[in-house]
Amino acid sequence: MKKFATWNVNSLAVRLPQVLDWLAANPVDALVLQETKLTDDKFPAAEFAAAGWQVQWFGQKTYNGVALISREPATDIAKNIAGFADEQARVIAGTVGGVRVIGGYFPNGQAPDSDKFVYKMAWLDGLRAWLQQQLAEHPQLVLMGDFNIAPEDRDVYDPVAWAGQIHCTPQEREHFQQLVGLGLTDAFRLFEQPPKSWSWWDYRNLAFRKNQGLRIDHILVSDALKPRVTACEIDKAPRRNERPSDHTPVVVTLDL
């Protein structure tokens, strides 16, 4: 049995105690983090090591930043997308127990008519090209992270209000389907799930209390792993913490 998880922590400096608490309660084989918002010299490697975790990290000042935490050492570490020049620290990958684990903080895109949306589209093109190679090299692969894409209307609390808005545009959803077309499966949808399952709730407007959110954090598994998936769940508990991240972890369980 193996477990892999993803969590956008929205500043690891703020959330480190919550991450360590969560790992103690949820001893997964690997956890990928997004939005650490730390330069590499400030990464709290010693704190993870003291708790018995291996860690790889890749960050920058103020924005973005990713990490790969694992019980066993990760090998063949990759940072960002080979073949796609990027100033922003958004991807970290490693092989853990024979499984290629890729963690990504996909661009937000801000608004469909913005330069940031153009960047998001180019980034997704680059990701897909690289993933095709990664899948050829590593048949057992999980792609996890904050995709900043709500794949379907059932992933949106108010699909009418969000129609055409960022995270819900046809272009973003087409990119998600193109990733699926590489031979990947949304592990969450392999199982019957509670309706109105979200992974993110706005800090504003009492959104969590009213359960107004989006499902934008995902775990995609390769065809080789798909028959091994026994569970995939969103863990809402950390969203109830004091000073929570606006995202909450997603966990997949595989019979390996």
Add this chain to the structure above:
DNA sequence: ATGACCCATGTTATGGGA
């Protein structure tokens, strides 16, 4: 109601997130 929050920044407002 084009709002409401949270995080980082050598801040006391601004940009970004989603």
